[in-house]
């Protein structure tokens with residue numbers, strides 16, 4: 203059985219995390235090949251939950267939180283071989299439990315728009331994004 207736990211990003215093996223992003227398909231939409239930037243994403247996120255099965259990294263929820271008001275769930279990724287077994291749901295629950303007073307906010311990837319309503323999220327009609335400058 204797999205197990206979820208809150209971990210310190212700076213202690214994770216960045217190459218192992220990159221491999222999970224590839225195994226989940228999320229690497230198609232995250233700068234995994236930009237090693238320095240991806241390492242900063244892993245080290246500087248202040249709320250990371252991992253799921254492991256027999257030591258192997260099979261899921262991750264990577265968030266930024268103030269701990270009491272807002273948690274931005276930037277990346278949720280589950281290895282394709284372990285999808286649809288409740289890992290994503292457990293990662294979200296552990297993220298929420300780590301900062302129970304905070305709302306969890308995210309932007310869904312196209313393939314996951316039908317996922318979030320199933321795990322309790324409400325769609326927000328006025329979410330706005332300021333893209334980084336070209």
Ligand SMILES: CC(C)(COP(=O)(O)OP(=O)(O)OC[C@H]1O[C@@H](n2cnc3c(N)ncnc32)[C@H](O)[C@@H]1OP(=O)(O)O)[C@@H](O)C(=O)NCCC(=O)NCCS
Pocket residue numbers: 226227228277278279280281284285286287288289290291292309310311313314315316317320321
């Ligand atoms: C989206 C993702 C995180 C879901 O994780 P998961 O562990 O497979 O999902 P869970 O097992 O927790 O699923 C919970 C429920 O949602 C359903 N579900 C799972 N993926 C779904 C999807 N893509 N669309 C709609 N429903 C989905 C499950 O069937 C399950 O339903 P149930 O409660 O009736 O049994 C995972 O599929 C993934 O990593 N996808 C690729 C990366 C990605 O797009 N990440 C999202 C970035 S915003």
